[in-house]
Every structure is written in C-alpha cells, then in structure tokens.
Amino acid sequence: xxxxxxxxxxxxxxxxxxxxxxxxxxxxxxxxxxxxxxxxxxxxxxxxxxxxxxxxxxxxxxxxxxxxxxxxxxxxxxxxxxxxxxxxxxxxxxxxxxxxxxxxxxxxxxxxxxxxxxxxxxxxxxxxxxxxxxxxxxxxxxxxxxxxxxxxxxxxxxxxxxxxxxxxxxxxxxxxxxxxxxxxxxxxxxxxxxxxxxxxxxxxxxxxxxxxxxxxxxxxxxxxxxxxxxxxxxxxxxxxxxxxxxxxxxxxxxxxxxxxxxxxxxxxxxxxxxxxxxxxxxxxxxxxxxxxxxxxxxxxxxxxxxxxxxxxxxxxxxxxxxxxxxxxxxxxxxxxxxxxxxxxxx
Ligand code: KG4
Ligand code: ZN
Numbered sequence: 082x083x084x085x086x087x088x089x090x091x092x093x094x095x096x097x098x099x100x101x102x103x104x105x106x107x108x109x110x111x112x113x114x115x116x117x118x119x120x121x122x123x124x125x126x127x128x129x130x131x132x133x134x135x136x137x138x139x140x141x142x143x144x145x146x147x148x149x150x151x152x153x154x155x156x157x158x159x160x161x162x163x164x165x166x167x168x169x170x171x172x173x174x175x176x177x178x179x180x181x182x183x184x185x186x187x188x189x190x191x192x193x194x195x196x197x198x199x200x201x202x203x204x205x206x207x208x209x210x211x212x213x214x215x216x217x218x219x220x221x222x223x224x225x226x227x228x229x230x231x232x233x234x235x236x237x238x239x240x241x242x243x244x245x246x247x248x249x250x251x252x253x254x255x256x257x258x259x260x261x262x263x264x265x266x267x268x269x270x271x272x273x274x275x276x277x278x279x280x281x282x283x284x285x286x287x288x289x290x291x292x293x294x295x296x297x298x299x300x301x302x303x304x305x306x307x308x309x310x311x312x313x314x315x316x317x318x319x320x321x322x323x324x325x326x327x328x329x330x331x332x333x334x335x336x337x338x339x340x341x342x343x344x345x346x347x348x349x350x351x352x353x354x355x356x357x358x359x360x361x362x363x364x365x366x367x368x369x370x371x372x373x374x375x376x377x378x379x380x381x382x383x384x385x386x387x388x389x390x391x392x393x394x395x396x397x398x399x400x401x402x403x404x405x406x407x408x409x410x411x412x413x414x415x416x417x418x419x420x421x422x423x424x425x426x427x
Contacts, residue, residue: 089394
C-alpha cells in the first residue's frame with residue numbers, strides 16, 4: 082500500500098487528506114478534512130490574502146492531525162507529502178509549503194509539488210470505479226482558472242484554451258458583488274437565478290453579451306460580460322427588484338460560452354470523455370446544460386463529473402495528483418520545494 086498525505090492551502094481552504102493506493106492501483110481516500118474560511122471572508126465580499134494566510138497558519142496543524150488520525154495511520158507509513166505549490170495566493174501557498182518543508186525535514190519524507198489545476202483534474206477520478214476512456218477533454222472552471230485541457234491519460238495534459246482575463250468563478254464572484262449578493266458569488270447567483278421564471282410579467286428582457294462565443298479558438302473572456310452587467314445595473318435604478326432575472330441571464334451567458342467552446346473542442350479533438358471540474362462545476366445549471374448538450378450533440382462521449390465534495394478546493398485531489406507524480410518518481414526534497422503563485426500545468 083502506498084500512502085500519500087495531501088495538503089492544500091492555495092486560497093481560502095485549509096485541507097489535508099490521506100490517500101491509499103494498493104496493488105490494484107485503485108485510489109482510496111482514507112480521510113479528507115477541509116476547513117473552509119468562507120465565513121471569515123464573507124464580510125469583506127472576497128478573500129483577503131493576509132487574513133487567509135493567518136488562518137492557514139492557525140488551522141494547518143489541527144487539520145493535518147485530524148487527517149492522519151481519521152486515516153488511522155502513523156507518519157511512518159507515508160510514502161510522500163503532496164502539497165499544492167501553485168498557482169494561488171502566494172501568502173496562502175507559503176503557509177502550506179513551509180509546513181510541508183518542515184514536516185518533510187523532520188520526518189525525512191520526499192515531497193511532491195502539485196499544480197492546483199492538476200488537482201482539480203484528478204478530483205474527477207476519485208471514487209470512480211470505471212476506467213476513463215482517453216483522449217478526454219476537461220473544462221476546469223474555478224475562481225482562478227478557466228481552462229480547456231486535453232488529457233491523453235490520467236496525468237498527461239495539454240492546455241488548448243484558457244481565459245484571457247477573468248476566470249468563470251471570478252466572474253460569478255464579481256457579478257455577485259455588484260448585485261450585492263456577497264461571497265462566494267457562484268452559489269449566491271445560482272440560488273437567485275433558480276427563482277427566475279421566463280413567464281414572469283415582471284421580466285425586463287435583460288440581454289447580456291456572450292464574449293468570444295464565435296471566436297475561432299478555445300479561449301474565453303469574461304471581463305466584458307462583467308462590465309456589461311455593471312452598465313446595466315447603473316442604468317437600472319430598480320435592478321434589485323429583478324435580481325432573479327439578472328442572475329439567470331448572467332449565469333446563462335457564462336454557461337453558453339463555456340458549453341460552446343467545450344463542444345467545439347470535443348468535436349475537433351474527437352475525445353471520448355468530457356470532464357467538468359473545479360469549483361464552478363458545482364453549478365447545477367452548468368452540469369445539467371453540459372450533460373444535455375452532450376446527449377444531443379455527442380451521445381457517444383462519456384461525461385465525468387467529480388463528486389460534489391471534490392469540486393471545490395480539497396486535499397484529496399492534491400493527494401491523488403501527487404500520487405500520479407510520485408509513481409513517475411517526480412518528487413523532490415524539502416530543500417528544493419518552492420511556492421509559485423503563477424505556475425503552469427505541465
Ligand atoms: O475551485 P475553487 O474552490 O477555488 C479555486 O481554485 O478558485 O472554486 C471556487 C469558485 C468561486 O469563484 C465560487 O464562486 C465558484 O467556484 N463556485 C460556483 C459554485 N460553487 C462554487 N460557481 C457557480 N456555481 C456554484 N454553485
Ligand atoms: Zn481550486
């Protein structure tokens with residue numbers, strides 16, 4: 082049995098998880114502890130980096146301790162420590178990275194530096210028994226990233242499209258802030274959008290743009306949509322009476338672009354599986370819309386979603402992505418481990 086301890090502190094979740102992989106190669110999550118700081122940042126309508134870092138420092142040892150206890154193992158059994166080294170908020174990343182450096186030195190363990198996006202991709206493979214058919218295409222949508230990634234295997238990636246400005250989750254968060262709906266914006270907008278009814282006589286016929294919908298590439302752009310929303314709100318003194326419509330249209334604009342680019346890339350690259358992952362993949366409308374589109378346009382393609390608990394930041398996904406690197410002997414030592422706020426998926 083290979084045991085990996087995964088740790089995640091790239092943004093506002095302090096998380097630790099123990100993963101076990103036996104001779105069958107099937108990964109098993111032994112523990113998955115997440116301390117979310119959402120409540121702490123809510124009053125600022127967004128993540129405050131310094132507060133996030135201080136919270137990580139205060140929480141990381143209890144979270145690690147809980148993960149190891151729940152897994153009922155001792156540190157001696159751990160093959161390696163896997164840590165998100167980037168991308169993310171540098172002060173948040175540093176709290177996890179420095180903790181792992183200290184532990185790796187004290188325990189004499191190898192460390193695996195995991196890219197956060199590789200973690201989100203791996204999340205789709207946790208507790209899924211069925212073998213994934215490759216090539217696969219992953220739409221990774223989070224607060225910091227919107228990428229289309231081609232996968233030749235579980236851990237062989239190539240980014241073919243990305244956002245040129247804001248990430249989809251960032252658009253949700255900023256849109257929600259403009260509408261006075263608080264943080265995190267994705268769930269708040271989704272909840273309000275669910276109250277929208279297309280037949281309501283109160284509707285104002287709000288229209289929002291779909292940036293880059295027809296561009297001849299797989300890239301995205303969401304900052305124009307955010308600006309368009311801002312101008313609509315500024316011109317509408319009664320926008321608060323129409324919040325469900327604003328949220329529905331804003332969400333629909335984001336989903337339309339995500340879907341169009343994903344379907345185009347899937348067709349062009351003749352993929353056999355489509356994966357939807359990252360925090361925004363928790364969005365029910367997005368999940369359903371993509372599933373529906375696949376049924377009609379690409380019925381032979383399999384659709385793979387992470388379990389809901391693995392969509393937003395967690396350490397189980399980091400442990401699994403770390404295991405993939407560990408088995409290819411891609412580990413390092415406490416001396417060489419570094420946090421990198423900007424880090425490419427490789
Ligand atoms: O993956 P994640 O936990 O952290 C990053 O790596 O960024 O993603 C957080 C993002 C936030 O922007 C949040 O608003 C968004 O995911 N999110 C959602 C939903 N739940 C979380 N966006 C839309 N609908 C949701 N239900
Ligand atoms: Zn994330």
